[in-house]
Amino acid sequence: MTPVRVAVTGAAGRISYSLLFRIAAGGLLGPDQPVILQLLDIEPMGKVLQGISLELRDCAFPLLEDVVVTHDADEAFAGADLVFLVGARPRGPGMARKDLLQANAGIFAEQGKALNRAVSKDARILVVGNPVNTNALIAIKNAPDLDPRQFAAMTRLDHNRALSLLAEKCRVPVTDVRRITIWGNHSATQFPDLFHAQVQGQAALERVDRGWYENEFIPVVQHRGENIIELEGQSSAGSAAHAAIEHMRSWVFGTPGGDWVSMAVLSDGSYGICEDIVYSMPVTVAGGAFKIVDDLEINDFCREKLTETERELLQEREAVRALL
């Protein structure tokens, strides 16, 4: 079978250390699909990258056909079918994700150009490096020959956090919870929406108290990233790698009947959200392409939250205008 080329940036970093071994073991594309890993990091990380390449080979993964390590983005992206843009500085204690914008924005302008030159023409590209939404917008704008729908930014970790918290509260398995949505920015303004969620087929907001939803659930999901940083001294890595795998699996294999997932994608004006920002939406996937779920009722409470996170994304866009 023809191997799938999977490019990963920031390959010497913490998230990638969880991600790469799962991809090579078949955790991304299944037990029959060979892969070639194309790993990018900055030149000073060359020795670490070499070590990781040796470790990958030392696993003797039957599905791993080759490992390329490089500090040249064009080489890393050459012919890539699936791309994980992880390489970016993480935030530390006391920082907001948007504080990373100046440090990381330039990376996504350069890599957008390299993607435009090098990837397979139907590649799917997932941005994981923060601040994800605006970094994805920068990459999209610097890759004019690619379809913006080939890009998404990751809010699957927020989605999974919401799923797990609701399931725990209702004392049901996570598989009994459906139709969770994360709207907007992967930041503290994101809106975890339970108005359309279902628990065992029943409206989620009939199963939990509205006070718990507004005063505990929403802020816990919005601030989970900084909570992890306070506790671990560094940002989430295992859960982030898992979310990246799940996001890409949904994108490749589709969403199960009747359910949806959250992906931050270039707004097409759906739900009245301003075009030309990357905004997390509920999406279904079929045939490798996502479709925004388009018929949800948005009440006044939701509208206010959708607008607040939209406003923040518009401000982020202004801050990087020169790179778009």
Ligand code: NAD
């Ligand atoms: P890390 O510091 O451990 O690793 C980042 C790696 O990127 C480093 O090896 C670094 O050398 C590399 N890098 C820097 N500039 C690069 C460039 N131009 N090209 C290629 N590689 C480059 O960080 P991490 O914990 O792996 O996190 C990576 C990013 O993911 C951070 O921005 C973090 O905030 C973000 N993140 C996002 C989510 C999410 O839910 N979307 C979750 C967790 C972390």
Ligand code: LMR
């Ligand atoms: C997260 O949500 O855990 C990541 O985006 C890391 C962070 O900075 O919060």
